[in-house]
Amino acid sequence: xxxxxxxIVVLAVILIGVAVYAVMQKDLLFAVIATGVMSLILSVLFFxxxxxxxxxxxxxxxxxxxTIIFVxxxxxxxxxxxxxxxxxxxxxxxxxxxxxxxx
Amino acid sequence: MENIDFxxxxxxxxxxxxxxxxxxxLYAVLMKKHLTKIIIGLSIIDAGIHLLFIAIGYISNGxxxxxxxxxxxxxxxGTKMVDPVPQALVLTAIVIGFGVTAVALSLVIRLYRHHQxxxxxQIKTLxx
Amino acid sequence: xxKLLVLFLLAVIAFSLxxxxxxxxxxxxxxxxxxxxxxxGAYYLSKTPSELSVANVITAIVVNYRGFDxxxxxSVLFLAATGLGSxxxxxxxxxxxxxxxxxxxSQLLQAGSKLIYPAILVLGAYVxxxxxxxxxxxxxxxxxxxxxxxxxxxxxKDFHLNHTVLTWIESLAGITFATIGIAGLIxxxxxxxxxxxxxxxxxxxxxxxxxxxxxxxxxxxxxxxxGVLDTLLSIKEK
Numbered sequence: 033x034x035x036x037x038x039x040i041v042v043l044a045v046i047l048i049g050v051a052v053y054a055v056m057q058k059d060l061l062f063a064v065i066a067t068g069v070m071s072l073i074l075s076v077l078f079f080x081x082x083x084x085x086x087x088x089x090x091x092x093x094x095x096x097x098x099t100i101i102f103v104x105x106x107x108x109x110x111x112x113x114x115x116x117x118x119x120x121x122x123x124x125x126x127x128x129x130x131x132x133x134x135x
Numbered sequence: 136m137e138n139i140d141f142x143x144x145x146x147x148x149x150x151x152x153x154x155x156x157x158x159x160x161l162y163a164v165l166m167k168k169h170l171t172k173i174i175i176g177l178s179i180i181d182a183g184i185h186l187l188f189i190a191i192g193y194i195s196n197g198x199x200x201x202x203x204x205x206x207x208x209x210x211x212x213g214t215k216m217v218d219p220v221p222q223a224l225v226l227t228a229i230v231i232g233f234g235v236t237a238v239a240l241s242l243v244i245r246l247y248r249h250h251q252x253x254x255x256x257q258i259k260t261l262x263x
Numbered sequence: 264x265x266k267l268l269v270l271f272l273l274a275v276i277a278f279s280l281x282x283x284x285x286x287x288x289x290x291x292x293x294x295x296x297x298x299x300x301x302x303x304g305a306y307y308l309s310k311t312p313s314e315l316s317v318a319n320v321i322t323a324i325v326v327n328y329r330g331f332d333x334x335x336x337x338s339v340l341f342l343a344a345t346g347l348g349s350x351x352x353x354x355x356x357x358x359x360x361x362x363x364x365x366x367x368x369s370q371l372l373q374a375g376s377k378l379i380y381p382a383i384l385v386l387g388a389y390v391x392x393x394x395x396x397x398x399x400x401x402x403x404x405x406x407x408x409x410x411x412x413x414x415x416x417x418x419x420k421d422f423h424l425n426h427t428v429l430t431w432i433e434s435l436a437g438i439t440f441a442t443i444g445i446a447g448l449i450x451x452x453x454x455x456x457x458x459x460x461x462x463x464x465x466x467x468x469x470x471x472x473x474x475x476x477x478x479x480x481x482x483x484x485x486x487x488x489x490g491v492l493d494t495l496l497s498i499k500e501k
Contacts, residue, residue, distance in 0.1 A: 033141055034141075036145075037141045037144055037145055040145055040148055040149065041144065041145075041148045044148040044149060044151070044152035045148075045152075047152050047156070048152050048155050048156070048159070051155070051156055051159045051160075051179050051182075052159060054175060054179065055159055055160075055162065055163045055167070055172075055175070055176065055179070060169070060171050060172065060175075063172065063175055064171075064175065067175055067178060067179070070179070070182060071182065074182050074185070074186060077186065077189075078185075078186075078189055081189050081190065081193045081217070082193065082197055082198060082199040082200075082217045083189050083192075083199065083217070083222045083225070084199050084201075084398035085222060085226055085319070085321045085322075085398050085399065085400065085403070086185070086189060086222050086225050086226055086229070087398075088390070088398055088399055088403040089226055089229045089230065089402055089403050089406065090185075090229060092403055092406035092407050092409075092410060093229055093230065093233050093402075093406045094182075094229065096406075096410045096413070097233060097406060097409060097410065097413070097488060097492070098178065098233060098236055100413060100492070101236065101237055101240055101491075101492075101495055102171070102174075102175070102240065104240075104495045104496060104498070105171060105240040105243055105244055105495075106171060108244045108247065108498055109170075109171065109243060109244060109247040109253045110169075110247070110252070110253055113167070113168075113169040113171075113172055142288065142289055142290055145289050145290065146288065146289030146290075149289060150284050150287075150289065154277060154280050154281070154284070157276075157280070158273050158276065158277055161273060161276065162269065162273060165269045165272070166265075166266065166269055190289065191287060192304070193289070193290055194290055194291070194292050194293075194294070195289075195290030195291075197292075199398070200308060200319075200320040200321060201318055201319045201320065201321075201397070201398065202311075202312055202318045202319075202320070202464060202465075203318075203465075215292060215294075216308055216320075218293075218294060218302065218304035218305075219304050219307055219308065219320040219321050219324055220302075220303055220304040220307070220324065221304075222321050223321050223324040223325050223329065226321065226325060226402065227325070227332065227333070227336050230336060230340065230402050230484070231336060231339055231340075233488075234339055234340050234342075234343030234344075235343070237343055237344075237347055237491050237495075238343050238346050238347055238350070240495075241346075241347045241350045241351050241495070242350060244351060244498065245350055245351065248353075
């Protein structure tokens with residue numbers, strides 16, 4: 033019982049810490065990896081709370097597949113959260129023309 | 136040392152971390168500007184709700200709801216098993232959550248292609 | 264100002280969650296005895312060994328007691344895969360090829376993933392074939408197979424799935440599920456009724472229709488998740 037309590041408390045504290053890190057981190061790749069670590073700890077917690085089916089699902093879907101689709105999204109969009117798109121003058125004017133043409 | 140209430144500590148740790156995850160995710164959804172970050176917040180809310188469900192179904196010193204060779208006789212002796220219904224619901228919720236996340240991320244990619252940005256404060260037009 | 268408002272909202276939500284949760288004692292036994300169950304979970308626990316002879320009660324709930332829900336769930340997954348493809352669809356411009364410009368993976372990764380790919384597939388198949396005996400089942404096994412396919416897709420640039428085969432696997436699995444449900448309606452009384460002999464507990468061939476449906480779900484989930492990953496990975500790079 034003591035071991036169970038200690039392990040649950042430690043895992044819960046790490047869980048909250050990793051979640052706060054994932055929200056506060058400006059680099060989205062780090063945030064996504066932190067979300068994966070959160071899923072890993074969650075999977076261990078499910079196993080400790082006698083839910084092996086849910087732990088297996090979380091391990092396969094939460095850790096591997098969700099993380100990889102986030103990584104693919106970041107590859108196709110911007111990586112920094114505070115990134116401002118750097119448009120050259122020509123690009124900006126071109127975009128304006130395109131938008132005007134659409135409107 | 137003898138009068139430490141383990142269940143009290145456990146309930147604070149588990150319920151606290153589950154509610155904490157929900158609040159952290161909600162904060163990310165409400166305050167952050169980048170669309171990928173908002174979806175990370177949504178998946179954190181998901182994780183918190185799953186943890187809450189499993190924690191409510193847990194029974195101390197219970198076993199997982201899988202019968203062994205002598206399963207039927209153990210049941211009649213009154214061995215405790217944890218509640219299987221929340222586990223089945225969470226199993227469904229995780230798989231559906233993956234589908235929701237995939238569709239949301241594909242919308243982010245589509246928006247980025249059109250606007251060259253994924254920050255909601257820089258998307259000026261509503262049309263795509 | 265906005266931050267204050269959000270923090271106030273979060274405090275309100277935390278308080279309103281604290282009130283009901285403080286009445287739920289962690290780890291308390293709320294299920295009643297097995298003989299006269301007070302919750303639906305205890306009812307399932309007491310009935311599953313004799314009614315269905317399935318060792319894993321969660322499988323019994325997911326596939327049999329709440330089987331209609333699972334049929335809806337796999338339909339939602341199918342819709343998600345289809346919607347993803349149609350959202351990301353982009354017509355190829357003239358002279359544009361889908362040849363990837365990124366570097367090929369290292370020799371070590373290629374050899375290693377070729378070595379463990381069959382093992383991952385076998386593990387996934389094991390998990391969903393024994394879904395009614397051990398922890399696991401169609402969703403878990405399908406996801407494990409999808410991770411194996413993902414490993415191959417990431418280490419070999421020219422590893423592509425045949426979409427026709429994927430569609431056929433998915434459709435056949437879905438048709439199997441729906442057909443077994445309608446057969447239950449014809450033979451017995453209700454949709455998805457367990458009309459086959461249930462066998463003895465802890466046998467591989469036990470549980471009637473449950474293993475068949477879970478194997479179909481495993482194939483369907485594996486095909487859908489692999490399709491989602493293939494769609495996302497074949498996006499042309501910036």
